[in-house]
Structure formats: structure tokens, C-alpha cells
Amino acid sequence: MNTLDKLKIVREGNILSTLYDNRTIHTATVSKVYEHFDFAGYCKEVIDTIMNANSNHVKIEKYSLCIIGGYQELRLYSEHIDINGVVFRKVFNIISSSNRNYALRLSYGLYFKSPYQFNIISSNGSVHKKHYNGVTEYANEGVTIDPEIFDQNLELMKKLVGFSVRLDDVINIISTNTSGDVSKTSEQRVKVFINLLLDNLMFHNRIRTAAKLQDGAIERLKAGDFSFEIDAFTVLSLYLSIFTNDNSVVVLRETERIMNITNYMFMQNSFNEDFDMFSLDELED
Numbered sequence: 001m002n003t004l005d006k007l008k009i010v011r012e013g014n015i016l017s018t019l020y021d022n023r024t025i026h027t028a029t030v031s032k033v034y035e036h037f038d039f040a041g042y043c044k045e046v047i048d049t050i051m052n053a054n055s056n057h058v059k060i061e062k063y064s065l066c067i068i069g070g071y072q073e074l075r076l077y078s079e080h081i082d083i084n085g086v087v088f089r090k091v092f093n094i095i096s097s098s099n100r101n102y103a104l105r106l107s108y109g110l111y112f113k114s115p116y117q118f119n120i121i122s123s124n125g126s127v128h129k130k131h132y133n134g135v136t137e138y139a140n141e142g143v144t145i146d147p148e149i150f151d152q153n154l155e156l157m158k159k160l161v162g163f164s165v166r167l168d169d170v171i172n173i174i175s176t177n178t179s180g181d182v183s184k185t186s187e188q189r190v191k192v193f194i195n196l197l198l199d200n201l202m203f204h205n206r207i208r209t210a211a212k213l214q215d216g217a218i219e220r221l222k223a224g225d226f227s228f229e230i231d232a233f234t235v236l237s238l239y240l241s242i243f244t245n246d247n248s249v250v251v252l253r254e255t256e257r258i259m260n261i262t263n264y265m266f267m268q269n270s271f272n273e274d275f276d277m278f279s280l281d282e283l284e285d
Helices: 002-006 039-053 135-140 148-160 167-175 184-200 205-210 217-222 232-241 248-263
Strands: 007-012 015-020 023-029 060-068 071-078 081-083 086-097 104-112 118-121 127-129 163-166 229-231
Touching (some): 007 039, 039 071, 118 232, 118 248, 148 232, 163 232, 167 229, 229 232
Antiparallel strands (some): 081 086, 086 104, 163 229
């Protein structure tokens, strides 16, 4: 992690400068209440906590460090773990910025390598603090990693196996924003997801026709005319694979979005008027 030592964030008056390898790569004008933050030092503290306090749970095998202008992100990955043919790593994400765009955020979850590459991040155990006065003091209070978060995520993944969800329910979930509206961004999510389904699953011809990306296709899918069943774990895997290369803020948001499928799941091949509905809270018990 010698690369971290090349990163310096310094403040002179109201000018915040980001330096890498003694070169200035970004400057920003900040207010009096904005507090510059030692990202490299915090990352080292997180690494120390993981390697020592949780040595029986996590062994860091690889990392990726992204420094673009005033944006910083470090991802730490554990060794491969295989559970019933599903290969995953435990992953830690640390995000900060010196351009006022991102708050300090520490989150962790699971990275699945097969059958599709995707990350799942839980809001439980996450740290989120804006870069105002007090952020350094807050970070100095210490880093806490709860290993039970990984176990909870794994149990939730296991509970998806053997369940199905209808396509129209999935489309409704991923196409609407918190306000209930359909935006151009949410429509694009649906189009990408449908293309992944067509690339990975065999559907009836009329489903392929309905899923073509012409005008009105999304509305017809949402209308329920093509409400066939899809494996719940496959839905989650394919959807989150769209965001594999996005930062943890996006992954956390989309994890929370797609986990709403747990409100619509039913046992495969047993869909009838009496099927049991599951909520996310029930699954976590």
C-alpha cells in the first residue's frame, strides 16, 4: 500500500489541494466549515483494524485504489471463498473526496465472482460523514468492523435460492424512483437488465419480442402481460452485475433497490393463490 503514501491533501486558507507523488492533481475552494481529511491515514487505520481485530474472519488478498482528481476510493478484497459452487470475496469500500462531491464513507459487503460478477453492500455497519468540522475527530474515534454483516449477507443470499419472482414485479421495482416516477435513467436500467436476461436465459419468442427496445416495450412489460417467473438469485446477480464498476455509493443504493424483490418472491413451481409472501425484514430474522 505504498501508493497511499503518495497521496497528500493540504489546505492553505480556503484552497484545498490534492497532491499525488508531489504533483497537484486537483484544487478546490472550500468554506470555513469544510475540514480537509487524511484519506491515506484513515485507510491505513481501516486496514490495521481488518488485519488485526478480525484476523480470524478476513485475510486481505488484493486491493484496488482509484484516485481521480479530488476523488479517492480504496477497495479491499479477501481471499476467495466457495459456498456450494458460488465464489465470493468479502469486500471493504472506503470513499472520500477533496472536491466537495463525496462524503467520507466506509462500507463493506460481498463480491461475487460467479456465476456473475457483482457486489452487494449492506447499509448496516457503514460509516457516513460529511467533510465538515469534526470529521477527523469522528474518524479518530476508531474503526469498527462487524463480521456478522458478512454472515447476514450470505444468509440472505442463501434464502434467495429456490425462489422465483415475476418479471413485471422486477420491472416495476427497477424502473421507478423513490417518488414513484419513471425517469430516463430508470428506463436505461430496465433496458440493460432486459438485455442481460436475453443474453443469459432462454425465453419464449413472445417475451423476446416484448423485450425489444422499441418505444413502449417497458410499459408493456410493467403491465403484466408478460409476467413469467425468473429465479430470484439470478435476478439479483444480473441486476447488480450492471454496477460492478461503480463506486460503493451506487452499489449500496442499487442493492437496497433490488432487494425489494423479497416482497414478491414465491417458491419455484408452486405459484398459486395461497403462496406465502416474504418481506426483507422477515428474511433477516
